Amino acid sequence: MTNPATIEDVARLAEVSIATVSRAIHYPEKVAKSTRQRVNQAIAITGYTTNAMARSLRMGRSNMILVLAPDISDPNFSSILIGLENEARANGYGVLIGHTQNDAERALEYLKFVSSGQAAGLVLFTGHQPFGHEASVERLPPAVAVFEPVFNSSISFVGVDDQAGGRKAAEHLLAAGHRHIAFIGDSKTRLAYQRRRQGYEAAMDAARIPPQQRTVLAGDGSIESGRLCVEQLFMRDTLPTAFMCVNDATAIGVLNGLTARGYDIPREFSVIGFDDIPQATYVKPALTTIRQPRSTIGKKAISLLLTSLEDSQTPPQEVLILPDLIVRGSVS
Amino acid sequence: MTNPATIEDVARLAEVSIATVSRAIHYPEKVAKSTRQRVNQAIAITGYTTNAMARSLRMGRSNMILVLAPDISDPNFSSILIGLENEARANGYGVLIGHTQNDAERALEYLKFVSSGQAAGLVLFTGHQPFGHEASVERLPPAVAVFEPVFNSSISFVGVDDQAGGRKAAEHLLAAGHRHIAFIGDSKTRLAYQRRRQGYEAAMDAARIPPQQRTVLAGDGSIESGRLCVEQLFMRDTLPTAFMCVNDATAIGVLNGLTARGYDIPREFSVIGFDDIPQATYVKPALTTIRQPRSTIGKKAISLLLTSLEDSQTPPQEVLILPDLIVRGSVS
DNA sequence: TTGTATGCGTTATCAG
DNA sequence: CTGATAACGCATACAA
Numbered sequence: 001m002t003n004p005a006t007i008e009d010v011a012r013l014a015e016v017s018i019a020t021v022s023r024a025i026h027y028p029e030k031v032a033k034s035t036r037q038r039v040n041q042a043i044a045i046t047g048y049t050t051n052a053m054a055r056s057l058r059m060g061r062s063n064m065i066l067v068l069a070p071d072i073s074d075p076n077f078s079s080i081l082i083g084l085e086n087e088a089r090a091n092g093y094g095v096l097i098g099h100t101q102n103d104a105e106r107a108l109e110y111l112k113f114v115s116s117g118q119a120a121g122l123v124l125f126t127g128h129q130p131f132g133h134e135a136s137v138e139r140l141p142p143a144v145a146v147f148e149p150v151f152n153s154s155i156s157f158v159g160v161d162d163q164a165g166g167r168k169a170a171e172h173l174l175a176a177g178h179r180h181i182a183f184i185g186d187s188k189t190r191l192a193y194q195r196r197r198q199g200y201e202a203a204m205d206a207a208r209i210p211p212q213q214r215t216v217l218a219g220d221g222s223i224e225s226g227r228l229c230v231e232q233l234f235m236r237d238t239l240p241t242a243f244m245c246v247n248d249a250t251a252i253g254v255l256n257g258l259t260a261r262g263y264d265i266p267r268e269f270s271v272i273g274f275d276d277i278p279q280a281t282y283v284k285p286a287l288t289t290i291r292q293p294r295s296t297i298g299k300k301a302i303s304l305l306l307t308s309l310e311d312s313q314t315p316p317q318e319v320l321i322l323p324d325l326i327v328r329g330s331v332s
Numbered sequence: 333m334t335n336p337a338t339i340e341d342v343a344r345l346a347e348v349s350i351a352t353v354s355r356a357i358h359y360p361e362k363v364a365k366s367t368r369q370r371v372n373q374a375i376a377i378t379g380y381t382t383n384a385m386a387r388s389l390r391m392g393r394s395n396m397i398l399v400l401a402p403d404i405s406d407p408n409f410s411s412i413l414i415g416l417e418n419e420a421r422a423n424g425y426g427v428l429i430g431h432t433q434n435d436a437e438r439a440l441e442y443l444k445f446v447s448s449g450q451a452a453g454l455v456l457f458t459g460h461q462p463f464g465h466e467a468s469v470e471r472l473p474p475a476v477a478v479f480e481p482v483f484n485s486s487i488s489f490v491g492v493d494d495q496a497g498g499r500k501a502a503e504h505l506l507a508a509g510h511r512h513i514a515f516i517g518d519s520k521t522r523l524a525y526q527r528r529r530q531g532y533e534a535a536m537d538a539a540r541i542p543p544q545q546r547t548v549l550a551g552d553g554s555i556e557s558g559r560l561c562v563e564q565l566f567m568r569d570t571l572p573t574a575f576m577c578v579n580d581a582t583a584i585g586v587l588n589g590l591t592a593r594g595y596d597i598p599r600e601f602s603v604i605g606f607d608d609i610p611q612a613t614y615v616k617p618a619l620t621t622i623r624q625p626r627s628t629i630g631k632k633a634i635s636l637l638l639t640s641l642e643d644s645q646t647p648p649q650e651v652l653i654l655p656d657l658i659v660r661g662s663v664s
Numbered sequence: 665t666t667g668t669a670t671g672c673g674t675t676a677t678c679a680g
Numbered sequence: 681c682t683g684a685t686a687a688c689g690c691a692t693a694c695a696a
Contacts, residue, residue: 004447006689017667022691032665052448054689057385057672064445072429073410073610081404081431085438094441097404097429099413106417109426113396115336116384116673118450223614256614278405279611282555282588338673349683354675364681386673389688449688 005046014042066119070102075277083298148192158301161320165290166199178242185219185246226253248273266332285329337378346374398451402434402458407609415630480524486648490633493652497622498531510574517551517578558585580605598664617661
């Protein structure tokens, strides 16, 4: 319960100045072997640990990276996070998570956290700027977005090539013989989803499926919205034979809706998702989907962030990773 | 991209001393109205924001709370977190998350983070001490554990009354007429699970079910372990008619195992879980379970932490909340 | 090789 | 009501 030892305690015990202690820690070769030993001993005795805050204040830079997430329960989040953490750790950085709950005010507080130097850089998991108003954008700390690009900004992005992935999904359905493929979960606001749809359209174009044979339903990426889309479709005359869903959650909703109506998947309908979240394995039938290379994304994001930390002149980049198709049981 | 404004910039612009600026911010009534206005104006112009790091260094206390989680993707985590965040925010604190991945070294780094003053207190989501070795335990910052008590320590705990919950679950099965109830997911290391089992035993005792009619299988709380337990049970002569699972994940595994063998739930077997995670609703049949009052837990945990922050003499407490039974479709 | 002194941005104490 | 100034714990330029 006593206060943590400071560098001064160590100095006193080792009978040297605090400068020497600091040097013994950061430049061991610049201090005589005998004094170095005394210092190390004193450190061991006192249990001294350098006060990260004071250090950051003095150096004007911390060794923490802040990850901003609107929703930590997003199944995509945790595995990307692990990729981030491992790479950060390998480079001497720690990772902190700020949960914004999609709330601008919270985001702003976290932003202050980093601009007051408590974190060196930012990883954004959200698809939008983390600021209430677009004020003070010029004071934005080094940042990189993952999973979903930041709309209309010059922030670097590391993620999956959504368009290529969308195309791959659609082509898989096409190759299975489907001609009438519905796109479920279209979004006006989420860039990643729009790109997936572009991939769908491109594949349909290439297969010479006329636009009037394409069905596109809007959604918000939730399980519930997938189920709802199925209901909507059953109000119509013509039904698709396959569902290409904007993400796995939507696909699970579609699966639920379909089986609730007594249909047998994949015999009567085919369904494909996107992301490959853990749940995709447990659902019945197991979901055929496009896999997010999550740990790769995390890794690349950190190394990108670190280089722009070293050299603030680095121009923003977009790193797109080609996703793989994971064939399971929901397509025939 | 210019450096953030400091208190000195504001002072210069308002033509006052930095002391006055600080006062105008923290004790507005102690400064003349006219100067106060000048200062506020200068603040607005410069976009000044007090540097949290310098402030914390000077004050020896920050307004951040660090939440340590071994596994972000734990479905129990996110909703407790929201409770924590809301209550913290209402009291002027921010919340940061440290993801330990159950790794002692990572935990240690986060611990340094708080002992260097970058966070005022700690919320533990894990069931064990967050230290490599139990060294320096006396220097432990104010902390409170949620969801799972910290084994063998004097850290305050806020969570569900696991024993009462376990008993409630068993009694529900008993009331449905079951006599042979298996307990799935026994654990030697996790205190919360042990308590749930004690509740089970208590209920069985009260119903005068002899110990030899009780079946207890070990598990680790995962979906997979639930499925495995079912396999094990089918190697035996006598089968239970009901499964009381240590948590929902295990229960879902049991459900999967049972339906994979072609059984109809709840007609042929009954299953009850514990936690009420979101997935419990989506599984078929929907899971009858014991609900964790998650946002209440979060709220109480923070207020407990804050009081022990004000007055470090507060003795450790154990706050146990009575959980409710949620009846859905997996018990008959 | 080591020590002294300064400053990072704040808050708080003490005079004026 | 306001201003100088010390201190928080550390790293480093400069002097010795």
